[in-house]
Structures are given as C-alpha cells and as structure tokens.
Amino acid sequence: MFDNLSERLERSFKILKGEGKITEINVAETLKDVRRALLDADVNYKVAKNFTDTVKEKALGQNVLTAVKPSQLMVKIVHDELARLMGGDTAELELKGRPAVVLMSGLQGSGKTTFSGKLARMLKTKKNRKPLLVACDVYRPAAIEQLKVLGEQIEVPVYSELESKDPVKIALNAIQEAKAKGYDLVIVDTAGRLAVDEQMMNEIAAIKDAVNPDATLFVVDSMTGQDAVNTAREFNERLDFTGVVLTKLDGDTRGGAALSIRTVVSKPIMFIGTGEKLEAIDVFHPARMADRILGMGDIVSLVERAQEQYDEAEAKRLQKKIQKNQFDFNDFLSQIHQIKKMGNLKELASMIPGVGKAIKDIDIDDNAFKSIEAIIYSMTPEERTHPEILNSSRRTRIAKGSGTSIQDVNRLLKQFDQTRKMMKMVTGGKVAGMMQRMKKR
Known part of the structure; x- marks a missing residue:
C-alpha cells in the first residue's frame, strides 16, 4: 500500500538533508519533487498543487529550532497536511435508527457485496449489533447467492425475495422483517451501476428515499485511481452519500484515490478494505495513514x-x-x-x-x-x-x-x-x- 509514493517522498526529503535552514529555493526544489510524486500516484492535479502550495507557505513561515533539522520539519509539515487532506479526524459511522439502516452504493465490481459482509461482521463482533443483510441486486442472481454464502460464514441472516424484481419493495419488506425479529441493523446491498446509467441511478435514489438510511456508503475500487474520484463526484451529486469505502487497498494501488477523494467530494473516507478475508476491514484513520505513507509504521492499528x-x-x-x-x-x-x-x-x-x-x-x-x-x-x-x-x-x-x-x-x-x-x-x-x-x- 502506497509503497511507490512512500519511496518517492523519502527521496524528495533528502534534498533538504544537510541544509542548515529552510529557504525558498530548497523548499521549492523539494516540493517540486513532492508534487511529481503525488501526480505519479494518480493524485488529482489541482489537489496536488494546492497541497504543495500549502506546505510551502507553512514551511517558510516556520522558525526552525536548532534541535530540529529542516528535513525533519518538512516531514512533520507534510505529515500533518496529508492527514488534513484525507479528512483530519476519523469519521464515525452514526447508527441511531431502530433498526439502523446502511445503504451500499457503487459501480459494478467495486466490492459492495463483499464489503457488506465485512461490515456486518465488524459491527456484530465489535459493536454487539444484530445485523440483517438484504439482497437488493435483482439483476444478478449470483449476487444474491454470494451474499448468502457470506452470511453463512459470519452467521448473519440474509433477506431476499427471488420472485420480486422491485428493490425498493424488497428493502422496505426487509426493514419490516428486522423490526419483527429484533434485528437492530439492516445493511442493504444494491446492484452495481454505472454513473452514466440514468435508470439505475434513479433506482438507487428511489431506494434511498424509501428507506431513509442512517448512512449511505459509496464503495469504490481504489485500483481505479483517479477514475474513482470522478465516479465518486457523480454519485455524490445524485445520492449525497455519507462517506466513502476504499476497497483493494492491499493491491498495487498508487494511492491517488485516498489522497484526492476527500477534497473533491467533501465526504470522509470511513472504511478501507485491505484483503479478501472477511476480517480485512479497517476504520480509516487519516493520521495513521499519513504515518504509513511516510514510512513511520502504524503501531496503534497493530496493537x-x-x-x-x-x-x-x-x-x-x-x-x-x-x-x-x-x-x-x-x-x-x-x-x-x-x-x-x-x-x-x-x-x-x-x-x-x-x-x-x-x-x-x-x-x-x-x-x-x-x-x-x-x-x-x-x-x-x-x-x-x-x-x-x-x-x-x-x-x-x-x-x-x-x-x-x-x-x-x-x-x-x-x-x-x-x-x-x-x-x-x-x-x-x-x-x-x-x-x-x-x-x-
């Protein structure tokens, strides 16, 4: 995760090593290399430029203590700005309804169904929730079967209606089922769709209007890089979703989506998928991710x-x-x-x-x-x-x-x-x- 970006940033900071103080010349040279590293990581150009401009302004405004080397100060400023860029504070998933409803949205193949199972397992084991998974992908029978298999693995029931082709009705019936049987959390897995598919976008908007979810999560494959950010913008305009889920962050991703998406859609990254196992899900912590990008590890998450x-x-x-x-x-x-x-x-x-x-x-x-x-x-x-x-x-x-x-x-x-x-x-x-x-x- 972020290996190439981490390596490039480390090389950028070496420009300041040995320098006695921060000057406009050596800062400009360092940040030029930082900007290239961000662009190579598929970060949005405007985001990368604003980022380096902010870092430059803060670096030149600092009085460097004799005990702190210029390169160390630059690492600290870049770390804090990276954390801010990715949202600053950790975003909490607020589930107040009885039952609370979480609606999944995203493109085809983004990992919505698998993430629905992961989220159900996490909230069941960590928050003592009693979840009900709902299969609302009426176009792909394999999706219903996949959700049922996941439900069996994590011992969470799955609500489905094989005879119905109306996802709005299925979702509403599932909520009634949850109320009747004492489930306090309903996770609605919807069909994958293309942002340009007007009919499908209207459908998920109708589901959201009908169930009035506590949270709507946009699930996106981080491997798609900058395309993920553009898609997030289009979905957000239609759904005004609560937060973002980045899947496949364990792959050969360049990290651009994680670093750009918050700025572009003004919605927090809430969860990340870090592998295929059902345990491979983490709450997204911007400061900890900044630590990892800069090669500082993440001992808190490990503990x-x-x-x-x-x-x-x-x-x-x-x-x-x-x-x-x-x-x-x-x-x-x-x-x-x-x-x-x-x-x-x-x-x-x-x-x-x-x-x-x-x-x-x-x-x-x-x-x-x-x-x-x-x-x-x-x-x-x-x-x-x-x-x-x-x-x-x-x-x-x-x-x-x-x-x-x-x-x-x-x-x-x-x-x-x-x-x-x-x-x-x-x-x-x-x-x-x-x-x-x-x-x-």
Missing part, C-alpha cells in the same frame, strides 16, 4: 488488531502452562491461528516502524505458516502434547506425512524448544522477577 484476537482467560491458562513448562504444540498452533486472523502478514509487519521499507521487496506469503501447520497436523495427539517423545522414527514419519523434509521437522522442533525456554524465562523467571521488583519501588 488494536492484536487486542481483537486477545482472550484474557486463554492468556491466563497459557501463562500457567508456560510457567510449568507445559507449553505444547497445541498451544503453538493456537497462537499461529490467532496471528493469521489479524490479517495479511506483510501488511502487519509494515505497521512496525522502520520495517515497511526493509521488507518492501520481500514477498511474505500468507501461506508462510503452511509447512509448520502441516508438520503439527501430522503429529499424533500424544506427540503434540509431549514433544519430548519425538524420536528419530517419529520425526521421519511426520516428515513424510506433512510433505516436508526431516530437516524441516528438526528445525521446527529446535525453534519450538528455544521458544518454550524463552517464554518460561519471560513469564516465570528472571524477567518476571525483575518486573515485580520494579513495581515495588
């Missing part, structure tokens, strides 16, 4: 994702096992599954400050744990619980059963043994004792 998977009772159980040196391969496997639930491995690693740049050209496959899992699954229940019984013949059998080599099995066992010793030391040994002593001071 939040870890907390989502954190089970306090499980953690206490695990700590007791570690202290008794009983941490086994069942526990190890459970930890792997929790890490995988957090999202794309490369994206997670890039949230750690300084790591994103280091791994830019390294391919971290989501199947990185595949061979480890295969080895553990090839063990008997007794072997998983008591790794010490894994002799040579057992290791050979496990290697054959998992499709790996004996060297792979031996390497995993050695790493597991080292991990177990380290965890015991941290939770029950020298480190824990030291922490207790520090607390008493």
Whole structure:
C-alpha cells in the first residue's frame, strides 16, 4: 500500500538533508519533487498543487529550532497536511435508527457485496449489533447467492425475495422483517451501476428515499485511481452519500484515490478494505495513514488488531502452562491461528516502524505458516502434547506425512524448544522477577 509514493517522498526529503535552514529555493526544489510524486500516484492535479502550495507557505513561515533539522520539519509539515487532506479526524459511522439502516452504493465490481459482509461482521463482533443483510441486486442472481454464502460464514441472516424484481419493495419488506425479529441493523446491498446509467441511478435514489438510511456508503475500487474520484463526484451529486469505502487497498494501488477523494467530494473516507478475508476491514484513520505513507509504521492499528484476537482467560491458562513448562504444540498452533486472523502478514509487519521499507521487496506469503501447520497436523495427539517423545522414527514419519523434509521437522522442533525456554524465562523467571521488583519501588 502506497509503497511507490512512500519511496518517492523519502527521496524528495533528502534534498533538504544537510541544509542548515529552510529557504525558498530548497523548499521549492523539494516540493517540486513532492508534487511529481503525488501526480505519479494518480493524485488529482489541482489537489496536488494546492497541497504543495500549502506546505510551502507553512514551511517558510516556520522558525526552525536548532534541535530540529529542516528535513525533519518538512516531514512533520507534510505529515500533518496529508492527514488534513484525507479528512483530519476519523469519521464515525452514526447508527441511531431502530433498526439502523446502511445503504451500499457503487459501480459494478467495486466490492459492495463483499464489503457488506465485512461490515456486518465488524459491527456484530465489535459493536454487539444484530445485523440483517438484504439482497437488493435483482439483476444478478449470483449476487444474491454470494451474499448468502457470506452470511453463512459470519452467521448473519440474509433477506431476499427471488420472485420480486422491485428493490425498493424488497428493502422496505426487509426493514419490516428486522423490526419483527429484533434485528437492530439492516445493511442493504444494491446492484452495481454505472454513473452514466440514468435508470439505475434513479433506482438507487428511489431506494434511498424509501428507506431513509442512517448512512449511505459509496464503495469504490481504489485500483481505479483517479477514475474513482470522478465516479465518486457523480454519485455524490445524485445520492449525497455519507462517506466513502476504499476497497483493494492491499493491491498495487498508487494511492491517488485516498489522497484526492476527500477534497473533491467533501465526504470522509470511513472504511478501507485491505484483503479478501472477511476480517480485512479497517476504520480509516487519516493520521495513521499519513504515518504509513511516510514510512513511520502504524503501531496503534497493530496493537488494536492484536487486542481483537486477545482472550484474557486463554492468556491466563497459557501463562500457567508456560510457567510449568507445559507449553505444547497445541498451544503453538493456537497462537499461529490467532496471528493469521489479524490479517495479511506483510501488511502487519509494515505497521512496525522502520520495517515497511526493509521488507518492501520481500514477498511474505500468507501461506508462510503452511509447512509448520502441516508438520503439527501430522503429529499424533500424544506427540503434540509431549514433544519430548519425538524420536528419530517419529520425526521421519511426520516428515513424510506433512510433505516436508526431516530437516524441516528438526528445525521446527529446535525453534519450538528455544521458544518454550524463552517464554518460561519471560513469564516465570528472571524477567518476571525483575518486573515485580520494579513495581515495588
């Protein structure tokens, strides 16, 4: 995400490195390169020009402290302006209705149906909502089936009427169904449409007028770059939507849509899709995204994702096992599954400050744990619980059963043994004792 833009901006700031102070000449040279970087990232030309003009004005108006280098000050100004450009504050989704209604809109293939499932799952797990998904794409039977499959995966019911071709009626009936059965959230998935298709635009406008949604979200594929911004403008003129959802931000996107769309339509980016998994959805935080664009990582989002998977009772159980040196391969496997639930491995690693740049050209496959899992699954229940019984013949059998080599099995066992010793030391040994002593001071 934003890899090329991050690299170009870093090169731009190097122009100021070694300079004793900010001058109109070196600022102009730096910002000329910044503007080129933004345009190459498919940012709207007017947006890019206004951005650099503002940065220049603020940079020249600053008195640089002796402790702050000009390049550091420029990074700070650009960071703050990037955050402002993308909306400044995080936009909250306000759902006050009973039931609250969220209407999805967007082009064909933008990812509306998948995002509807992701949003339902997020609001169900994080906000304790009881959602009902509504299939209002009456033109594509596969869309109804897709929504039903997603509903089964996240255990959320789907309302549909196969015999009806009236999406307005279906949406209204779904709201009545929600009221009757106690659902407090209705997410209406509509048919994809082209902004130039007057009939389809009239249809979604009619749906909005009929259901009076708490929020109308415009879902757009960020891979389409500047076209996404133009489409957002046309949809907003007809629907006056609440906010934007950018999907496929995990792909080879240049970032122009994220940086331009707020300025062009004056509506906030509210959510981003960062992968195919149903967990791959994030609330959009402008300041955090600015951090990531400038290679500063996003440790806050990383911690939040870890907390989502954190089970306090499980953690206490695990700590007791570690202290008794009983941490086994069942526990190890459970930890792997929790890490995988957090999202794309490369994206997670890039949230750690300084790591994103280091791994830019390294391919971290989501199947990185595949061979480890295969080895553990090839063990008997007794072997998983008591790794010490894994002799040579057992290791050979496990290697054959998992499709790996004996060297792979031996390497995993050695790493597991080292991990177990380290965890015991941290939770029950020298480190824990030291922490207790520090607390008493």
